[in-house]
Amino acid sequence: MGDAEQKGIMLMQEAEKKQKGAKGFLGNLFGGSSKIEEAAELYVRAANSFKMAKKWAAAGESFCRAGQLQIELGSKHEAATHYVDAGNCYRKGDPNEAIKSLHQAVTIYTDMGRFTIAAKHHITIAEIYETELVDIEQAIANYEQAADYYKGEESNSSANKCLLKVAQFSAQLENYEKAVEIYEQVGISAMDNSLLKYSAKDHFFRAAVCHMCLDQVNAQICVQKYEDMFPAFSESRECKLVKSLLKACEEENVDAFTQSLQEFDSISRLDQWLTTMLLRVKKSISAEPDLL
The missing domain is CATH 1.25.40.10 (Tetratricopeptide repeat domain)
Known part of the structure; x- marks a missing residue:
């Protein structure tokens, strides 16, 4: 001792x-x-x-x-x-x-x-659930609570950071509707902010990917909505990627899907979350039909 x-x-x-x-x-x-x-x-x-x-x-x-x-x-x-x-x-x-x-x-x-400091500690709790205990549902609950406290104190930027974690984990748990709602909400709020405007493109991209996991037909409608709402998204490489992937899905062309991803990834690396989500979409078009 x-x-x-x-x-x-x-x-x-x-x-x-x-x-x-x-x-x-x-x-x-x-x-x-x-x-x-x-x-x-x-x-x-x-x-x-x-x-x-x-x-x-x-x-x-x-x-x-x-x-x-x-x-x-x-x-x-x-x-x-x-x-x-x-x-x-x-x-x-x-x-x-x-x-x-x-x-x-x-x-x-x-x-x-003292809600701002309470929110900070809810984030720490969420991080413990996320990394040490790997309890994603509890991580989501604590990030949501932190976001609520930040919103109550008009700390909208901090609230949105927490909500983006909620969206990320919700999609991982296949709760795509919730993820889409958050990505769209944060994207719309970023559009009108000169400092955050560039990030809106990424939020709409992630919302579109979630839509693809959920319903590829509806995804096409939503991508058009994002283009109309935010012209900068229409001109982005992300939007072009989503459109090419949706075309590959419609044609059930796995090779075209893979090639589009490889071309995009060679210039802008896809993060782990996007890779996981897009792999789910790819599996949905390459799955063998059920045998009768």
């Missing part, structure tokens, strides 16, 4: 004694709240010692205890900060505990009306 870990254990023990002393009759009589403050400080010191020793679970627990005491003292901001620190420590070894701690912080922040 290293010196830092040993110091952390000793500080935890000292904090526990202070905490117990504050709860007795004599503690209440002789400055119980000051003893709780001292205990909270000791827990934080213990947590920092455990961090130095890379004992992340112990550090997380110490920060949680400090957070609980700060709630007793009525210091909501301090309590939320400690729960966030606990979440950061737990994330290095126990993502479920990290989520639990971050949710406690979010509860405090929303109670205080």
Whole structure:
């Protein structure tokens, strides 16, 4: 056992004694709240010692205890900060505990009306579900909650970033209607913004790809709608690609479909999401017919 870990254990023990002393009759009589403050400080010191020793679970627990005491003292901001620190420590070894701690912080922040910072921590929770726990439905739920909080605070750019993650994951789960709705919504909002105008083309492209996964006939109608609504999309390589792919689908020509993708990809690399979605479309036209 290293010196830092040993110091952390000793500080935890000292904090526990202070905490117990504050709860007795004599503690209440002789400055119980000051003893709780001292205990909270000791827990934080213990947590920092455990961090130095890379004992992340112990550090997380110490920060949680400090957070609980700060709630007793009525210091909501301090309590939320400690729960966030606990979440950061737990994330290095126990993502479920990290989520639990971050949710406690979010509860405090929303109670205080701090919705922007609550949204930020919902994003962190979503990222844990996305990368460490691979629970895409929970990731979607937390990105949506973050988007709602950002919208409520008129942080529309931040809300749209979260919604684009929702669209991406919804399409992965084959909820194409939801993905289309978001891509169109964000694309339309970007059209009228000189700084975001260029990105509208990409949003409409992704909406069109989702339409192709859902219904190739309807996709043609929607692509025409995007062209009418946003002439810059009509002139883009992305729009030309979608049209050539739809033609290949109509003709059930897998080779033409593949060639169009290769030509586009040789100039503008398709990302993993687009590759996955377009592979689904390709499989739909190359599938063998059912045998009777």
